[in-house]
Amino acid sequence: MTTTITVAATPLARLALARADDALILGHRLSEWCGHAPILEEDLSxxxxxxxxxxxxRSLYTLAGAVTGHTEDQLAYLRDERQFSNLLLVEQPNGDFALTIARLFLYSAYIDPYWRALGATDSALSDIAAKAEKESGYHLRHSAEWLIRLGDGTEESHRRAQSALDRLFPFTAEMFDPLPDDVAIDPADWTAEVDTILTHATLTRPSPAWQHNGGRAGRHTEHLGHLLAEMQHLQRTHPGATW
Amino acid sequence: MSTPATPLWEVFIRSRSGLAHRHVGSVHAADATLAMQAARDVYTRRGEGLSVWIVPSNAIIASDPADKEMMFEPTASKIYRHPTFYEVPDEVGHM
Incomplete structure (x- = not known):
């Protein structure tokens, strides 16, 4: 039974895997809140x-797998840390609620216009993009509304929201690194969208002197290995196990 | 959890075109915008809705349970108000 796979890096596979890894890792991080969110309503959100x-x-892994000859489960569970090409931003730990919301907002403000731009092209990912943009539109709205309330809320919520932005901003430039055969999002558009919300939120956009990168090339922060250890534990321990 | 910062809101959902909004439950939220999102997230996860209404719970005017006899019992003896004494022609279809 295979316990680790290697994946041929065609341009389409690289693109689909990068987008899939972003979605899976951020999705897994958010799932860690299940049962722990501040209120029942937000637990469900x-x-x-x-x-x-x-x-x-899943859709993106299925597409990538059709190119590389793998199933979606193999791509999610049988690759090692260095084979994951997600953004460093999405693997950062949940922190407090403000950090979780800020991370979702910074990513959504990028990925929502990205899916819209991609959905309008004739790409292998266009169908997936057209479905994803309805979801990302809500993620952006939900995280933006919360960020405004945290920033413009109490002294403590403002402090936490600003601290979350300060912590996460050095991971944002990586979003704009080009992927093969991809549509580009103008960083100035993203900054303008972010500034609009931060102004409402009475928060300050950090200007970090230095930006991390390497996630797309498999060079991750120390946090991804721990996440994968938990996420992949069952398939690593019982290879091929099914429900 | 009820705190003054997150008052209660009643949620009404219309499941299909042509039907009325129905009360489905309530959510706690800081304001109307977040209440709408909470209602969407809590009550429409399985495709239940096409439209959501949110009403502050304290805006609901409820009948007094002590008035129950005066309010509702007089109708019990007026069965002729039920439209069950008419033959509905087949051509009418579903009403």
Whole structure:
């Protein structure tokens, strides 16, 4: 029974896997809130968003697998940390609620216009994009509304929201690194969208002197290995196990 | 959890075109925008809705349970108000 696969890196497979890994890892992070969110309503909201993202990942892995000859489960469970090409941003730990919301907002403000732009092209990913944009539109709205309330809420919620932005901003430039045969999102458009919300939220956009990267090339922060250890545990321990 | 920061909102959902909104439950939320999102996330996860209404729970005017006899018992003896004494022609179809 195979316990680790290697994946041929065609341009389409690389693109689909990068988008799939982003969605799966962020979806997994959000699923960690299940049963732990501040209120019941938000517990369901975060779980819903997690399921949207994992659904997107499944479609993208299925597409990538058709190119490389793997199943979606093999791509999710049988690759090692260095083979995952997700953004460093999405693997960052949940932190407090403000950090979770800020992470979702910064990613959604990028991926929502991305899916819309991609859905309008004639790409192998266009059908997936057309479905995903309805989900990402809600993720952006939900995270933006919360960020506004946290930033413009109490002194403590403002402090936490600003601290989350300060912590996460050095992971945002990586989103704009080009992938093969991909549509490009103008960083200036993203910054303008982010600024609009941050102004409402009375938060300050950080200007970090230095930006992390390497996620697309498999060079991850120390957090991804722990996430994969938990996510892949069952398939690693009982290879080929099914429900 | 009920705190003054997140008051209660009643949620009404219309499941199909042509039907009325029906009360499905309630959510706690800080304001109307978040209440709408909470209602969507809690009550429409399985394709239940096409439209959602949110009403602050404290805006509901409820009948007084103590008035139950005066309010509702007089109708019990007026069965002629039920439209069950008419033959509905088949051509009318579903009403």
């Amino acid at each position: 975060l779980a819903n968003i997690a399921l949207d993202l994992i659904g997107q990942a």
